[in-house]
Amino acid sequence: MTAPAHIQSEREIMRATRKTVGRRPRRTLLVVGVAAGALLLAGLSISGATASTDRAKTSPSNEQSRIQAALQKPTTLTFWGWAPQTAPVVAAFEKAYPMVKVNYIDMQTNYNEYAKLQTALKANSGIPDVVQFDYHALPQFVLSKAVLNLKNYGFASFSKTFTKIAWSQINVHGGLYGVPQDTGPLALFYNQTIFNKYGLAVPKTWSQYVADAVKLHQADPTEYITADSGDPTVEEPLIWQAGGRPFQFKGTVGTVNLADAGTSKWASMYGQLLQKHLVLTTTPLYSPNWVTALQNGTIASMIFGGWGVGTLEYFVPNMAGQWRVAPIPQYTAGADASAQMGGSSTSVMAASQNKLAAIGFAEFFSTNPAALAAWAQNGGFPSQRSVINSSAWLNEPIAEFGGQQANQILANSEKHSLNGWQYLPFDVYADSVFSDAVGPAFAGTISLKQGLLAWQKLIVSFGNSEGFTVNKHK
Numbered sequence: 356m357t358a359p360a361h362i363q364s365e366r367e368i369m370r371a372t373r374k375t376v377g378r379r380p381r382r383t384l385l386v387v388g389v390a391a392g393a394l395l396l397a398g399l400s401i402s403g404a405t406a407s408t409d410r411a412k413t414s415p416s417n418e419q420s421r422i423q424a425a426l427q428k429p430t431t432l433t434f435w436g437w438a439p440q441t442a443p444v445v446a447a448f449e450k451a452y453p454m455v456k457v458n459y460i461d462m463q464t465n466y467n468e469y470a471k472l473q474t475a476l477k478a479n480s481g482i483p484d485v486v487q488f489d490y491h492a493l494p495q496f497v498l499s500k501a502v503l504n505l506k507n508y509g510f511a512s513f514s515k516t517f518t519k520i521a522w523s524q525i526n527v528h529g530g531l532y533g534v535p536q537d538t539g540p541l542a543l544f545y546n547q548t549i550f551n552k553y554g555l556a557v558p559k560t561w562s563q564y565v566a567d568a569v570k571l572h573q574a575d576p577t578e579y580i581t582a583d584s585g586d587p588t589v590e591e592p593l594i595w596q597a598g599g600r601p602f603q604f605k606g607t608v609g610t611v612n613l614a615d616a617g618t619s620k621w622a623s624m625y626g627q628l629l630q631k632h633l634v635l636t637t638t639p640l641y642s643p644n645w646v647t648a649l650q651n652g653t654i655a656s657m658i659f660g661g662w663g664v665g666t667l668e669y670f671v672p673n674m675a676g677q678w679r680v681a682p683i684p685q686y687t688a689g690a691d692a693s694a695q696m697g698g699s700s701t702s703v704m705a706a707s708q709n710k711l712a713a714i715g716f717a718e719f720f721s722t723n724p725a726a727l728a729a730w731a732q733n734g735g736f737p738s739q740r741s742v743i744n745s746s747a748w749l750n751e752p753i754a755e756f757g758g759q760q761a762n763q764i765l766a767n768s769e770k771h772s773l774n775g776w777q778y779l780p781f782d783v784y785a786d787s788v789f790s791d792a793v794g795p796a797f798a799g800t801i802s803l804k805q806g807l808l809a810w811q812k813l814i815v816s817f818g819n820s821e822g823f824t825v826n827k828h829k
Contacts, residue, residue: 435468447725452719472496485701505530516740520540532700532702537736537737540694540769541593543656560686571655579655592694595694600615600777602779701721785810792806
């Protein structure tokens with residue numbers, strides 16, 4: 356199947372003017388243990404009857420023709436999402452395909468969406484046609500057979516449209532369960548004013564990062580190298596970047612090893628920061644106190660995905676020109692290893708009665724010029740190769756970052772995200788109990804390695820109690 360005619364052009368995308376709306380990480384932890392457990396139970400109780408039986412029998416090109424034909428018929432699609440970029444993309448779609456009405460339901464948060472979706476799936480009623488999924492949550496819904504496999508509709512031919520890492524995120528156990536919306540390549544966002552004031556070198560290695568943290572805090576005990584209250588949206592990507600592969604599953608059988616070499620490497624480095632009280636651990640991300648700490652110089656740097664450009668523009672517009680982007684520090688000088696923090700897909704539900712039109716909408720969301728322009732205007736990080744490889748995007752000077760061509764750094768991070776990372780098939784639950792197990796390490800009462808082992812114990816116990824076969828490494 357060739358890409359549809361509405362694939363973006365570089366020039367059309369770059370006509371957009373950047374807006375100051377931030378793209379946040381892949382989730383905000385709003386679900387606690389018992390509730391998350393109930394969600395998983397509901398998901399696993401879904402029968403295979405909801406899985407698609409409308410498998411493609413024709414060639415990929417014919418499938419694309421069927422999809423385009425479906426978009427010309429009177430149809431109403433229900434789409435659940437939460438990203439701030441969504442509304443203008445929906446408007447662009449309805450303008451391009453006036454026969455299709457999209458009933459967009461803004462779920463406000465990702466976890467709110469997942470809770471309501473599990474309820475709808477359990478009742479087999481009120482299930483939307485299209486859903487925005489964080490990459491970390493997608494495997495859970497795939498396992499419950501709730502998501503349509505787009506591979507059955509010729510979607511494999513889109514593999515070259517998206518970046519390698521974006522494509523890998525929607526490839527679950529050999530199936531293709533969504534169209535990539537965005538990704539979040541890791542980078543270090545730092546306040547150049549603070550770095551200059553204290554003579555801090557932009558760290559190329561994690562050992563230099565720790566040294567900067569010590570120097571800064573010794574110069575002014577009220578200032579910290581970063582803020583982290585113990586959030587798996589931060590910790591998991593850093594474990595990934597260190598080479599950790601703690602979660603290895605195939606279907607319902609897997610292992611959990613939060614003491615593997617990569618995880619231990621990260622814990623040894625990050626543990627130094629926590630033990631020496633070099634991290635502001637009392638201020639959760641995106642809280643009012645966090646914003647204040649950014650504004651008054653209490654926080655010198657943040658580790659974000661590529662969406663961090665828009666996030667800082669949104670939360671601290673009064674600091675335009677002070678912040679810069681640098682490659683994520685390495686464990687070995689000269690290395691170039693990265694990972695992903697955030698990102699999501701547009702997925703079609705298996706229960707949809709409008710599958711072809713829903714697939715067309717999902718494709719439009721991530722390939723149409725008007726859709727991509729709307730996404731870029733609102734701080735979304737692109738997942739399309741043509742955008743990331745375009746000179747216009749790569750060389751765009753970002754005024755709020757002192758005219759820095761930050762996209763070049765982010766694009767390199769995207770290309771060097773390490774392969775092999777897996778999320779748990781019940782990652783929603785695992786993240787909800789992270790603070791219970793690892794939180795004391797951020798409070799300074801136990802070591803980070805002890806906290807990770809406590810988290811592992813909760814994960815293994817929960818998985819086995821819910822019908823998985825989880826064998827932790829000894």
